[in-house]
Amino acid sequence: MCTACEWAPAFSAITRRRALRTAGVVVAATALSACAPRTDDPQPSADEHADFVFRNGPIYTVAGADPWAQALAVRGNTIVHVGDEAGAMALAGPDTRVVDLAGGMLMPGFVEGHIHPFLGAFLTSGVDLQVPTGADALAAIEAYAKDNPDGPVRGFGWRVDMFGPEGPTRTELDRVLPDRPGFFFAIDGHSLWANSTALEMAGVSRDTEDPVPGFSYYARDENGDPTGYVLEVNAALSLVDAIEPISAENMGRLLEAWLPNASAAGITSVFDAGVPPIGTDQGALIGLYTDVEARGRLPFRVVASYSVKSPPVDDVVAKVTDIRDRFSTDLVRADVVKIVGDGTQGGYTAWLLEPYADKPDSTGGSPFTEQQWHQLVGDIDAAGFDVHVHACGERTARTALDAIERAVAANPPRDRRHAIAHLVYVEDPDSQRFGDLGVVAQFSANWMSADPDTMVNMVARYGPPRADLMYRPKKVLQSGGRVSLGTDWPAAGYFSTYKPLDAIQIGVTRQLIGERDAAVLAPADQRLSVAEAVYANTMGAAYQLKMDDRVGSLEVGKLADLIVLDRNILDIDPHDISSAAVTLTMMDGQIRHEA
Incomplete structure (x- = not known):
């Protein structure tokens, strides 16, 4: 199923400045790529030269019924040519960087439809608990605490299947962290594991009201005391903020x-x-x-x-x-x-x-x-x-x-x-x-x-x-x-x-x-x-x-957000896709990563 052929184009407006610039680029680039340049054609002026030309590798545009191209050119922050190599090279000048893909694949940069950059950078700091068992997690926490002897101990990555449906308990943590606060985010980002010292510092006891009863709450034992298993973001972040205040500077x-x-x-x-x-x-x-x-x-x-x-x-x-x-x-x-x-x-x-x-x-x-x-x-x-x-x-x-x-x-x-x-x-x-x-x-x-x-x-x-x-x-x-x-x-x-x-x-x-x-x-x-x-x-x-x-997608008039991979991921064993290397990332016409 070719979803690229069927999904509708956008309707959102762009600024008048960008629209006028893009319209000019589309007309110029279409004229340049409509046919191969003749030797007696006038050469582009310096301000018409491309800043980058990509060639010698498959270019996957993610656009149209035939999404493949031979070459692509970028001027400023805009794609000005997608098509044959001759049309792209016609835009090359003395200051143009010609990128030899050497068989690597050029494609659009990834657009992440749901991600948490701030939360990710915040939650994943500390000890990595993406380990097989709860015993492994406790051992990792104990080792990390010894290597980092001051302040609260934090971490990320434990999994619910390590502990069963009732979740982890503070008593397990207290054995390896008896006198320092410790809190550890689950890998789903929706729950927290805290020791007794952390609960005490945050003022969480049997008398503490749950932030959102039945949804974001402190799991409790048969006596009503918090077990150390904290559910959902409201309760988890309020506990963490009481121990290590969440500041804009740190984030x-x-x-x-x-x-x-x-x-x-x-x-x-x-x-x-x-x-x-x-x-x-x-x-x-x-x-x-x-x-x-x-x-x-x-x-x-x-x-x-x-x-x-x-x-x-x-x-x-x-x-x-x-x-x-x-x-x-x-x-x-x-x-x-x-x-x-x-x-x-x-x-x-x-x-x-x-x-x-x-x-x-x-x-x-x-x-x-x-x-x-x-x-x-x-x-x-x-x-x-x-x-x-x-x-x-x-x-x-x-x-x-x-x-x-x-x-x-x-x-x-x-x-x-x-x-x-x-x-x-x-x-x-x-x-x-x-x-x-x-x-x-x-x-x-x-x-x-x-x-x-x-x-x-x-x-x-x-x-x-x-x-x-x-x-x-x-x-x-x-x-x-x-x-x-x-x-x-x-x-x-x-x-x-x-x-x-x-x-x-x-x-x-x-x-x-x-x-x-x-x-x-x-x-x-x-x-x-x-x-x-x-x-x-x-x-x-x-x-x-x-x-x-x-x-x-890579189309004339669009912004130059693109990446180069070291292989064509549409032409390899799918089990090897994750091992493909991103060798270059361009955003807004600027190289942001190059291996």
């Missing part, structure tokens, strides 16, 4: 240290699906993006979001309008509302239609009532903003679709790009509705493997037949819907990655990376083709973000 330092990693992974645009607020102001961190941009160090475009995690909902439009108006630059905008509609299956906080197979008295929950859902989505849509819904559970997906459907019917027509993310399991009637309603299905393809977390925890939570029907992007595509990909870094089921090539490989194979004969996650017919996965991580995500008129 900015961690972010800037991570930015080169994004460029090395080929990322040129991101949807930041939610930042932790500094105090009550989410804009305090979003503004750091513009600060980095002003210093010329922001290597990707950012669409940021205002997150709504719990009621009240009456002031959401005013708050997102304020943030949009405060932060709007060439590379940064903030005009999407992220609705945290439920939690995760691992903590029984994802909202299901039918009870959990291993906890039949529970269907999870949402922080919002059905009435609040409709008010929230309706108000946001009426104000001209798009929603991006966190929906791990199928009831959350259905409720979000219902709310969007009602909002579309009630509000005037416009160019909507609503999205629903994660979609662990979706009932078949709802898969069809993505296409019917024009809602983007946003998947984290790196979750789509038959890894231990999925096969132990997720299968236990769902049971047959639901456990054999998880993560079905092809179902949405076959129904005429749109799909985008994003790693959701740092959140993960089994291993945390910000690298799109990792996610693409798993989306194509539905196998854990590293074992060619690893189990394939059912249903196997939901494996994406490489072309579909690449499209979803470029044009699919660009469409979601109303950026597909500027990025996501």
